[in-house]
Amino acid sequence: xxxxxxxxxxxxxxxxxxxxxxxxxxxxxxxxxxxxxxxxxxxxxxxxxxxxxxxxxxxxxxxxxxxxxxxxxxxxxxxxxxxxxxxxxxxxxxxxxxxxxxxxxxxxxxxxxxxxxxxxxxxxxxxxxxxxxxxxxxxxxxxxxxx
Amino acid sequence: xxxxxxxxxxxxxxxxxxxxxxxxxxxxxxxxxxxxxxxxxxxxxxxxxxxxxxxxxxxxxxxxxxxxxxxxxxxxxxxxxxxxxxxxxxxxxxxxxxxxxxxxxxxxxxxxxxxxxxxxxxxxxxxxxxxxxxxxxxxxxxxxxxx
DNA sequence: AATCCTGCTGCGAACATTCGCAGCAGCGAA
DNA sequence: TTCGCTGCTGCGAATGTTCGCAGCAGGATT
Numbered sequence: 001x002x003x004x005x006x007x008x009x010x011x012x013x014x015x016x017x018x019x020x021x022x023x024x025x026x027x028x029x030x031x032x033x034x035x036x037x038x039x040x041x042x043x044x045x046x047x048x049x050x051x052x053x054x055x056x057x058x059x060x061x062x063x064x065x066x067x068x069x070x071x072x073x074x075x076x077x078x079x080x081x082x083x084x085x086x087x088x089x090x091x092x093x094x095x096x097x098x099x100x101x102x103x104x105x106x107x108x109x110x111x112x113x114x115x116x117x118x119x120x121x122x123x124x125x126x127x128x129x130x131x132x133x134x135x136x137x138x139x140x141x142x143x144x145x146x147x
Numbered sequence: 148x149x150x151x152x153x154x155x156x157x158x159x160x161x162x163x164x165x166x167x168x169x170x171x172x173x174x175x176x177x178x179x180x181x182x183x184x185x186x187x188x189x190x191x192x193x194x195x196x197x198x199x200x201x202x203x204x205x206x207x208x209x210x211x212x213x214x215x216x217x218x219x220x221x222x223x224x225x226x227x228x229x230x231x232x233x234x235x236x237x238x239x240x241x242x243x244x245x246x247x248x249x250x251x252x253x254x255x256x257x258x259x260x261x262x263x264x265x266x267x268x269x270x271x272x273x274x275x276x277x278x279x280x281x282x283x284x285x286x287x288x289x290x291x292x293x294x
Numbered sequence: 295a296a297t298c299c300t301g302c303t304g305c306g307a308a309c310a311t312t313c314g315c316a317g318c319a320g321c322g323a324a
Numbered sequence: 325t326t327c328g329c330t331g332c333t334g335c336g337a338a339t340g341t342t343c344g345c346a347g348c349a350g351g352a353t354t
Contacts, residue, residue: 096272109262115281128246203341227311
């Protein structure tokens with residue numbers, strides 16, 4: 001697809017090598033319409049090309065690298081399985097996950113911008129809160145109930 | 148120690164059974180001066196009483212339950228090993244962890260109160276941001292460097 | 295004090311993820 | 325176009341955590 005050169009460029013611009021494994025893995029995630037686990041990504045890659053024999057280790061390593069490069073983001077929720085999504089540059093969103101029923105919603109929280117600033121001032125850290133999983137209780141599960 | 152009755156009460160008040168395993172596990176964490184992994188807690192329990200043969204599964208299950216009951220909090224950083232700490236009621240603090248070197252610091256972020264309110268309004272979730280691990284780059288690891 | 299219900303535990307297996315190592319391949323230089 | 329450095333991959337083992345199941349034990353009731 002047309003965005004593959006962009007992916008290639010993005011990887012190389014950051015001083016990493018573009019391997020066919022990386023190209024396929026990142027392209028699969030780029031074109032998925034929702035977040036994917038490592039195994040799901042591997043299935044997609046194999047679906048596109050059954051001869052592509054990429055190891056699961058490589059999927060994990062590629063996603064780790066790409067997350068460092070801010071091309072993707074990683075979410076480790078309570079489910080026990082980490083999921084990954086393509087991080088469209090300049091976009092921000094946050095996942096809130098019900099610790100009781102597992103239901104998740106996506107919200108963009110403007111107040112977290114303030115948190116980034118506060119962290120910079122107080123600790124000198126450059127926090128990355130573009131994509132974060134926040135635990136909580138959803139409307140249906142919280143003590144107060146529905147209302 | 149003197150706080151064991153309080154732990155016992157806290158567990159029972161929440162409708163759970165107080166087993167010797169839970170008492171020992173929670174007491175060990177309560178008296179640790181920093182956050183502990185499941186394995187470290189098990190070592191402490193065995194250190195106090197070498198005959199106490201508690202399984203690692205039980206440590207994990209107890210910590211999961213206690214976290215649900217808000218007696219403890221769980222932090223899953225990038226290190227791959229989850230750590231737990233006693234959650235003193237009414238207290239709040241946040242861990243920022245450098246994704247490059249692993250260095251962590253503890254800060255209390257007042258701006259996250261706003262985030263809780265924003266989440267309540269926007270999604271109806273009761274978020275629990277009392278203790279959260281936030282990824283970022285520390286002063287030494289961020290591109291800008293030391294300054 | 296004895297009884298019962300069911301929540302909790304220990305065990306071992308399963309699962310998700312990371313690591314170590316030897317060999318392969320991207321890409322810059324010649 | 326070839327060469328060489330070294331970053332990347334596949335494999336399999338190790339690690340950290342969760343799950344399923346059978347039996348035990350907390351604590352309410354009598």
